[in-house]
Amino acid sequence: MLKKILSCKACAQCRICCVFDDSDIWEAPLISDETKENILKINPTQEFQTIGPSRIMKMEKGENGLYFCPMLGENGCLLGDEKPFDCKIWPFRVMEFCGMKVITLSPVCPELFKKPIGELMSLLEDGLAERIFEEAEKFPQMVKKYIPNYPILAVK
Ligand code: SF4
């Protein structure tokens, strides 16, 4: 979804958003039924943890205190274009701000955070914001609590 502005090469060298620590494990992608099936085709023994009506992949904490996404392979995400919606739109996040749903930009992504804001806004206004808000209606668990240093780029 972000291929227009995010190069696969940059992501292959970065991988920040596929590795978590205790402070950002809340960013672990939500797994839909369809994505779960795709994950199980790759690894039939993958376990999941439920979070309310949703689920995430079970991840073991490594000795370095980091949780590596089990779908992270040598050349990037093993799910390819079938990756979870949360991953398809990262570093855009849906958050709740003063009772409204907003789309924010995670400052963690080194590639998109340095892009001109106009470029990001054009992408959102070109249908992406609508698509993200639609998904957030279907899966309310993807709406996170607002974090103050996340710039707000769209409001529903
Ligand atoms: S943090 Fe940004 S640049 Fe890094 S892998 Fe994720 S989307 Fe790509």
Ligand code: SF4
């Ligand atoms: S599912 Fe793929 S894109 Fe998403 S966090 Fe895991 S490896 Fe990264």
